Amino acid sequence: MFDLFISPLTETYFQKALIGGSIVAIVAAVVGCLVVLRRMAFLGDALSHAMIAGVAGGYLVMKFFFGLEAHAPGMLLGSLIAAISTVALISFVSRISRVKEDTAIGIMYTGIFALGVVFVSIFRHYIHIDLMHFIMGDILGVADTDLWVSAFVAATVLTILILFFRHFQLATFDPIMAASIGLPVVFLDYLLTTCVSLVVVSAVSMVGVILVVGLLITPAATAYLLSDRLDKMMMLASLFGFTSVVGGLYLCVWLDSSGGGAIMLFCTLQFLVVLTVAPKYGLLSRWIRLRNLIPQQNIEDILTTILRYDKSTPKNIIAKYVETGKGLNRALRQMIQDNLLLEKNSYYTLTEKGLIEAKKVLRAHRLWETYLEKIGTPENEVHPTAHHLEHLHGKETIDYLDKKLGSPKKDPHGKMIPE
Template identity: 35%
Template sequence: MDFWILLTGSLAAVSCAVLGCFLILRRMALMGDAISHSVLPGIVVAYMISGSRDSILMLVAAAIMGLLCVFLIQWFNNRGIQSDASIGVIFTSLFAIGVVLVSLNARQVDLDLDCVLYGEIAYTAWNTLQIGGMDLGPRSVWLLGGTLLLVLTVIGLFYKQFKLCAFDPMLALALGIPAALFHYLLMGLVSVATVSSFESVGAILVVGLLVIPPSTAYLLTDRLGAMILISAACGVASTVLGFALAVWLDASIAGCIVAAAAILFAVTFLLSPKHGLLFARLRRTRLSRSTA
């Protein structure tokens, strides 16, 4: 069972880490937070229609809600509302609608706030995919594996376009690259990755996986390719360390995974050769001595 927990957590962490790099570079970390909460109404409605938390309809509904959230935020921005205010209004409103829908239907369906907010990765091995009487392993592994494959395929096919849009969207437009299209494509991938990770880490903690590993990688390199690889490695390391911490403390696995990611970030923030706090202080000390 431990293997399936580690594999599920690693798949979720890598999917979020890869996409999070582009969110960090575009200074849209809060957008990931907004999307991870705003997809909740889509998830609830899809569950009420299909009766399953593993349906493709749920992924589609989540992606639609994520894109709707991004569209509404952009629409308010274009009409003079500040970006942070737009994000706060839209994602809290959509999330509140989702909470109300869950509360109204919690007695009729197997869906509750603990499921969508915190997730429970410990139950991964027991919810298996069976086809023709054959047990193919945990459903979440197949779902997250498919999501990771989708993310890597799309990013791989359009890597140059995503990279240019992240660093210089105006140049991308000048070169004929539809920056808006790739913006919404990225947001759609974030929505799919978010809902795929719901069952394992939940809506709140998935934000940590979207932001913390990429932020750690950002402190270690100035190259996007290396940043993606380091971010993914940090996500996997956070999963392994977090699981060990959860076993030791007998605590929430998902919470410990994000806590481990935060510890890695804190260590990197202190010791990073280029941006680390201690190295920056050491350089200032040497400079002051050389000029004295």
């Protein structure tokens, strides 16, 4: 068991993959938090696909003008230009036409991706790019150049995020306020897009076009389930990005599988575990909340039962008229905590707040009875029907009923309608 964990760490390829993958995953996760909060996930996919045109262009320029092949800085610059051009075209199309931004993204990124594929096929004698490698990546074959490029990009992007953190935060959560106080919102949008482009370009050679989007989105989405603060979310996202790389690489070695695929599989499993057990937004906590939820109808039935009883009411009387099943005790405890009831020796009375709420429901009940009697509802159906309708006691609804009926003082049974 010890060798399963230690043996891979002695291999150079594993060490490089671990270092390079961790750098990419951490910076992608941090930027991904802003991408997730701004609902820009599709844009990351667009940039990753569009950059093949930039890679092809950069390859041709370096080949024809400098006689160099597979020159990483040249292809990085070409990819960055392609990514920024894609964003500019998307913005242009969505602004000057009725086509929405998500549709413009789909049109532009597929078009530029297709342009890159055509370039690669036309100049196949000059461009030696393995499209399968480009799409799927090869994290176990990380070159020293890839490590240096990813480290430089990570340092640049993280520096920008630290310097402009407050600006990005305000522009993300309240862009109108950000613009009103003079922040350059459009510049910040393009700056963030440039950061995303840099991260995508630096990560594609390791994990490929498809999986880079996962590293950008999934750790950030996992952190989003655990935090309501952007700074904490970014720290958690970077942690999840790092653990995805570590866990994925071990999976890759143990199962003899694709490196990028194993990383994203581990990353997705992490997300599913957090989605299940997250203390506030997880499925388990949601199920517990729903299980403990007391229907408003039951609370209102308890209030009106005590109001009609007109004195301290024992639990057995409440149980006789309120269909709460085993939840009666929980409902009564909750109502005491909400200052609707007072309890003494298992007898319950309404507080001032509870009395107001009870009278609202009773007023609605008697107005509904009056309305039902007026439209010709059979006498034996008036009360049970009004019992269901009394829970529709919104102010506008009841005011409309009261006005429609001419502000009656008594219901059809001669009982006073509360003011």
